[in-house]
Amino acid sequence: MKQEPKVRNQGTETKAGIVGMPPLAVIRKLNEERATIFDLDEPIVKKNMEDALPFLPRVYCAVLRTVVLNAMNLDLDLIYIDVGAGKCDSALHVAAVLRHYLDIPVIETRNSDTHPFGTVVCRSKMDLLKKMELITGGVTKTKPPNSTLPACIPTAGFWGVPPRDFSLLTVFPKTTHIYGWTRCMENKTPADIKLESHYNSDIPTVFFAQSFCAKTALAKLLADKHPHGLFVDADVTAGSSAKAKIQAFLELSGVSV
Amino acid sequence: MILADFGTSYCKLQDLEQPGEEPRIIPTSKIDRKMRVTLATGHNGRRFTDHYVNELTALARGGESLIGKESYVLLDCGSRDIKFIQYEKGKLKDMGWNTECGASMGFTIELLERYYELDYNKMEVPDRTFSITCGVLGMSHIFDSITTGVSESEAVASFVKGIALNAYRFAGSPETLFLSGGLCANTLFVRSFPCKVITLGRFVLLKGLAETARQKGIKA
Numbered sequence: 001m002k003q004e005p006k007v008r009n010q011g012t013e014t015k016a017g018i019v020g021m022p023p024l025a026v027i028r029k030l031n032e033e034r035a036t037i038f039d040l041d042e043p044i045v046k047k048n049m050e051d052a053l054p055f056l057p058r059v060y061c062a063v064l065r066t067v068v069l070n071a072m073n074l075d076l077d078l079i080y081i082d083v084g085a086g087k088c089d090s091a092l093h094v095a096a097v098l099r100h101y102l103d104i105p106v107i108e109t110r111n112s113d114t115h116p117f118g119t120v121v122c123r124s125k126m127d128l129l130k131k132m133e134l135i136t137g138g139v140t141k142t143k144p145p146n147s148t149l150p151a152c153i154p155t156a157g158f159w160g161v162p163p164r165d166f167s168l169l170t171v172f173p174k175t176t177h178i179y180g181w182t183r184c185m186e187n188k189t190p191a192d193i194k195l196e197s198h199y200n201s202d203i204p205t206v207f208f209a210q211s212f213c214a215k216t217a218l219a220k221l222l223a224d225k226h227p228h229g230l231f232v233d234a235d236v237t238a239g240s241s242a243k244a245k246i247q248a249f250l251e252l253s254g255v256s257v
Numbered sequence: 258m259i260l261a262d263f264g265t266s267y268c269k270l271q272d273l274e275q276p277g278e279e280p281r282i283i284p285t286s287k288i289d290r291k292m293r294v295t296l297a298t299g300h301n302g303r304r305f306t307d308h309y310v311n312e313l314t315a316l317a318r319g320g321e322s323l324i325g326k327e328s329y330v331l332l333d334c335g336s337r338d339i340k341f342i343q344y345e346k347g348k349l350k351d352m353g354w355n356t357e358c359g360a361s362m363g364f365t366i367e368l369l370e371r372y373y374e375l376d377y378n379k380m381e382v383p384d385r386t387f388s389i390t391c392g393v394l395g396m397s398h399i400f401d402s403i404t405t406g407v408s409e410s411e412a413v414a415s416f417v418k419g420i421a422l423n424a425y426r427f428a429g430s431p432e433t434l435f436l437s438g439g440l441c442a443n444t445l446f447v448r449s450f451p452c453k454v455i456t457l458g459r460f461v462l463l464k465g466l467a468e469t470a471r472q473k474g475i476k477a
Contacts, residue, residue: 230352240300241338241354248313252342252349 015075019067020082020091021139021190022109028142030080037140038074041066043164045073049236055097061213062164062236064094071098078105086111086190088214110191117144117188122178125152128169131178135186136162144186156255157205158182159229160219164210168238171247172206173257179205181215197222204228204253206246211235228253258476260466261306262315263288263299265337266364267439270294271463273470280460296466296475300337310469312462313352317342318472319465320435323457330431333461334424334438334446336363341428355427362420363440365393369416373409377445380414389419414445421449437461 014035018027030037038044041063050058052065055072071079079102083092092108099106121134126149138144154177161181163169179199184190199205199222207223209216211233223231230249234242250257262269268288271280285301297306298315310318320331320342332341339362343351370377387402389395395416402412428434433453440446441456469475 228348244311244313245352245354248311248317249349249352251311251314252317252352 014077017071017074017076017079018081018139019079019094020087021111021185021188022080022082023111024113024115024142024188026080026109027140031140031142038070038076039136039139040070040074040079041162042070042136044070047073055101056094059212061088061090061210063161063210063213064090065236066164067091067094068097071102076102076104078107080107080109082109082111082190084110084191085193090214112191113189114192115188117186119178119183119186120144120149120151121186122183123151123154124149125174127174128158128172128176128178129166132162132166132169132182135178135182138186144188152177154200154203156250156253157200157203158208159199159205159222160208161210161213161215163208163234163238164236165234165238168208168234168243168246171243171250171257173250173255177203180207180219199226199229201227204250204255205230206249207231209233258296258470259294260463260470261292261294261297261299261302262460262462262466263297263301263305264335265300266367267336267459268299268301269460269463271460271467273467280463282459296470298462298466308470308475310466313340313342313354315462315465315469316340316437317344317349317352317465318468319437319461319463320344320457322464322468323461324435329433329435330428331435331437331457331461332424332428334363334436334440336367336439339424339427343429343431351429353427362424363438365396366417366420366440366443366446369396369399369413373413375410375413377417377443380410380445382418382445382448383411383414385411385415385418386422387415387419389416389423395419417443417445418449421446422451425450425452 016030016035017038017040019040043066047069052069055068056065081095095106095108121131152175155175158176158178159180181196184192184196205226207219207229209219216233220231223229232242258273260271268283268285269280292305294306296308298310298312303309316333327347328345330343340354387398399412399416435455437457439459441458447454
């Protein structure tokens, strides 16, 4: 049965939801149309995660449960959902769920963009949380967030996707370099598995993935291969044990936080 | 200088200005909520101190100080959680902290001993092992087993062995395991591990706090 959106869009401006990183051509088109873009991967709607239960199992990626929660409660006109190598197989199935319950176009995309935009923010000296916000904020734009930030010498590494709960990032030092899919995000090449698999073996690195995400396999593999890596997964919120684990790992590895 | 490990069921306190004095063990429910200590660890510890030390860090520092080896695995089994530290050639290799699927193992073991009026130090390790990942969920194995005619003590022993095996796998299945926490005093639990176990007792985290105070130059 179709789900009636909670608030109907009364205006004329197009409200577009995006999931993952749709191709640059899609973002460019939405920007030219002056559409308001909502990054559905991020917690926008302040609702209990349990409200996603009618649509998705409880044991499912928290980012995709967030997507569904947003999509069901925002007054959107259409959704572009990236599926395949640039996102994950689960997004493909979530696209089917959204299409079933919503009465708006749910358009699947497969981002195979290869033009590199650079990874300046990933290598800069700044609070990790702030860096992550800059990178995820860039998903609605067709230009890199900032090209003037100087690179710093890294003392720690964060590999992975932007976590559902950004508070996980507060325990890292400013000199943390970002790797994994987040680096691909800034580079605007989300399907670049070679870039995603890249890490710096000279610095202690936390390999993070959302619990129940297929990327946990890659995160664990790379953490095992890395001479000084720690695999961490977290579900909806970053619990105190996940943060304490990272904190202890950095401290015991001699990283000044 | 007072050091304290504020655990879920018990708190361990030591006054470094009273050399030779054994640390005190106080049930957490009996702790004065207005108490202040110099350094604290444990999941209840933050409110009692200005110098809080992460439990894994305290465990690692305590292990470094007590074990004196370049490579080892140290597992701490508490009431509420289990955690381990692995060092290889003097460097941190791996670590883990399980508060969800390993939840309440120590707490459940103690609860069962009292409920069934057992003495773990007089019980034999059974052949049978229950497959257990969580103290709470694992209890259903005991009840199911008892209904099939297995004695209460054998069913509980199989449960304890299952918990030991789960903790052993969590710590990466080492050949030799250094064990810390209150369960070191439970001989059934210790003998249930399928590897050599060296017990360090329940004050390893306090030792880690003392080491942290020394390294950071913290005074009372």
